[in-house]
Amino acid sequence: MPPDKVHARLREVAAPAMKGSLPTVVLAGCGYGAIDALRALKGQARVIAINPHPYIVNSGMSTRLLSGRFSLDLVRIPLLEHIQANGAQFLQGRVTHIHPQAQTLTLEGAGGIQTLAYDYLLVNVGRELRAIDGMQHAFAIRPAEQLVAAQTWIRQCWQRAAQGDPTPSLLTFGVVGGGCTGTELMGELYDLCREMSAATGIPLARARLLLIHGQAHLAEGFSERFRQEVEREIRRLGVEIWAERRVKAFGPQQVWLEDGSELVAQTRLWAGGLQAPAWLRSCGLPLGPTGSLLVDECLRVQGAERILALGDCADFVWGSRLLPKIGVYAV
Ligand SMILES: Cc1cc2nc3c(=O)[nH]c(=O)nc-3n(C[C@H](O)[C@H](O)[C@H](O)COP(=O)(O)OP(=O)(O)OC[C@H]3O[C@@H](n4cnc5c(N)ncnc54)[C@H](O)[C@@H]3O)c2cc1C
Numbered sequence: 001m002p003p004d005k006v007h008a009r010l011r012e013v014a015a016p017a018m019k020g021s022l023p024t025v026v027l028a029g030c031g032y033g034a035i036d037a038l039r040a041l042k043g044q045a046r047v048i049a050i051n052p053h054p055y056i057v058n059s060g061m062s063t064r065l066l067s068g069r070f071s072l073d074l075v076r077i078p079l080l081e082h083i084q085a086n087g088a089q090f091l092q093g094r095v096t097h098i099h100p101q102a103q104t105l106t107l108e109g110a111g112g113i114q115t116l117a118y119d120y121l122l123v124n125v126g127r128e129l130r131a132i133d134g135m136q137h138a139f140a141i142r143p144a145e146q147l148v149a150a151q152t153w154i155r156q157c158w159q160r161a162a163q164g165d166p167t168p169s170l171l172t173f174g175v176v177g178g179g180c181t182g183t184e185l186m187g188e189l190y191d192l193c194r195e196m197s198a199a200t201g202i203p204l205a206r207a208r209l210l211l212i213h214g215q216a217h218l219a220e221g222f223s224e225r226f227r228q229e230v231e232r233e234i235r236r237l238g239v240e241i242w243a244e245r246r247v248k249a250f251g252p253q254q255v256w257l258e259d260g261s262e263l264v265a266q267t268r269l270w271a272g273g274l275q276a277p278a279w280l281r282s283c284g285l286p287l288g289p290t291g292s293l294l295v296d297e298c299l300r301v302q303g304a305e306r307i308l309a310l311g312d313c314a315d316f317v318w319g320s321r322l323l324p325k326i327g328v329y330a331v
Helices: 002-022 034-041 080-085 143-164 182-202 224-235 278-282
Strands: 024-028 046-051 056-057 076-078 089-099 104-109 112-117 120-123 172-176 208-212 240-242 248-249 254-257 263-266 267-270 294-296 307-309 314-318
Touching: 002 182, 034 080, 076 080, 076 224, 076 314, 080 089, 089 120, 089 248, 112 182, 143 267, 172 182, 172 263, 182 208, 182 224, 224 240
Parallel strands: 024 046, 024 120, 046 089, 120 307, 172 208, 172 267, 208 240, 294 314
Antiparallel strands: 056 076, 089 104, 104 112, 248 254, 254 263
């Protein structure tokens, strides 16, 4: 028998036995590691991929939704084609609990609440938005749809101003958070305002753009030279920077600060940071310094040999350094 036929025959004979013995691997959350994981596990396991949507959002691109430079279609990476091509099963929903002893997890989806068993679990759920009081009065960086809604709202503010709407602070725009995301968001806001200034004939100088943040410098954590350049560039755009001012809540038209002062602004944007998912805390798994799952150099959750975690929901200590929560490390 020619070798290729032998191989085909062997696969046929082995298939039923292998099928029975394939481990079930559940991907809890399809973040930046999901597509590579699906490829690597093809034919090696029965894979179930869980995610709230049939796509992943490329967060690094999402700030550009505010200016309209990018559309939602562009920042969403479709998942289904990768899941199907690699023979995996997709369950749409959210993991709300992991039971390491029982090797099960709780899933909340369209079909209600269900329990799912796994042989191995790969946790890739990212982080969630840090919230403050009155979040319903601000546009947040997540979900990405909020930035599209903010763009529409900001365009309307300019158009209303052009029609003589006397609402105070109609052209006052406050961005809260001066990390990379908030700073980037301010750049996009400036571009949108410049476009609307040209479209409506209202001088850009009539708009007030404020960047409020709790730290002494923008883009804290980067080199001093880089931070200075970022600050210089942001000020060059005419943006007011309120440094070392912490925001405690949003009101229907206000940003309230911890020092008792307030800013009245018809547009309020929140880029105040992300945090480890709260539900991870009650799963009895070891957590690292940021509250994410503590993993070893092979991404195994320490002390839980059948659970792996990667990306933002993992605390990966490299030597004495905790790897930053950024996309390049998640990939
Ligand atoms: C606005 C913004 C801009 C950024 N810009 C950059 C940049 O320019 N460069 C860079 O390197 N990094 C950037 N980052 C950071 C980068 O996006 C993250 O580090 C990266 O997305 C982390 O990948 P991840 O796979 O851990 O999680 P995510 O990309 O967040 O993916 C997690 C997935 O899990 C799903 N999920 C969440 N909870 C559950 C649950 N309970 N059950 C099931 N599924 C769940 C989510 O819907 C999502 O699909 C940015 C982040 C933000 C917010």
